[in-house]
Amino acid sequence: MFPGVDFHLLTYLGRIVDILLVTYVIYKLIMVIKGTRAVQLLKGITVILIVWFLSSFFALRTLEFIMQQVVTYGLLAIIIIFQPELRRALEQLGRGRFFSRSTVPQEEEASKSIDAIVKSANYMAKRRIGALISIERETGMTDYVETGIIMDAKLTSELLINIFIPNTPLHDGAVIIKENKILAAGCYLPLSENPFISKELGTRHRAALGVSEVSDSVTLVVSEETGNISLTKNGELHRDLKEDQLRELLEQELVNESRQTTSSRWQWGGKKSE
Incomplete structure (x- = not known):
């Protein structure tokens, strides 16, 4: 239909853009919950998922059934538990700040x-x-x-x-x-x-x-x-x-922390200077 257009290349580029967009959205969601008690809750959810996988892998049927029920009804619990963080994210989205660049105290x-x-x-x-x-x-x-x-x-x-x-x-x-x-x-x-x-x-x-x-x-x-x-x-x-x-x-608690944060961001963004 479109001479000279490589549809395989367009499909490939589309998938790359799709992955980058999803990655960026996940990153911004992490930034929203960073510094809140939701981080500890996410760790607890991770432990539950690991236990569910291990119970399934080792055929621990009773434990697997319990974990399956926890995961099945966990969505409603997550909405209730994460209500402050969800509200915060929606407020930032409404103010146009959801995709803004986060600042680090210098x-x-x-x-x-x-x-x-x-x-x-x-x-x-x-x-x-x-x-x-x-x-x-x-x-x-x-x-x-x-x-x-x-x-x-x-x-x-x-x-x-x-x-x-x-x-x-x-x-x-x-x-x-x-x-x-x-x-x-x-x-x-x-x-x-x-x-x-x-x-x-x-x-x-x-x-x-x-x-x-x-x-x-x-x-x-x-x-x-x-x-x-x-x-x-x-x-x-x-x-x-x-x-x-x-x-x-x-x-010790504030200035040194700021130096470590700035240093880690520099190392993430580029090579550390010798």
Whole structure:
């Protein structure tokens, strides 16, 4: 019908384009759920599928039947479990941001954030102004952000201090920070149920430990009673920090992470320079 047109070549090119488009869509879906609890849920689903395959391979009929029922009715469960992530993806699609390029916090931005946090923490510690500041990293904190007042404001020491001034509407709760932005204030964080926590620690310290037990966030506490600064990460509590100690811990967790992320992206995009 079309002289000179190689339909086999067109079919071949069409398949390549099809594969590239599907790959890109899957990549963007991964970016949507990255940093949320859905990552852990996907790992659980992967384990279930592996068990189902092994039970079928080794003819374990009872286990295979159970796994088959789990997979059969799992679609509805997935929709329910992943409801926040699905809503997030649809919102981004509606705003035209689904296919936008994701940004990675750079070292300079992380340093600015640390400067603002350290400056505000020292100011509040000297005046014994209680504060609770949680910094989101890989594990998403959307559930906790939604319990507070959405701000989506640029991170500055002045704004942080104003939020925690006593008797203001937002002072009683946590501020959640991501990259160089204050996502929300007045947020509720889960309290730690660790029975070995010192009795002298109050609700802010228990909340800081609690959120560090369920996420990889870094959380800073300024005690209203003593003015001491503490920091929690991975279920660990670092108490009575001086300015240089606080800065060093934040740089270890935020600046070094930014360098590793940038380095890994460079190695993925091209050859590492010698």
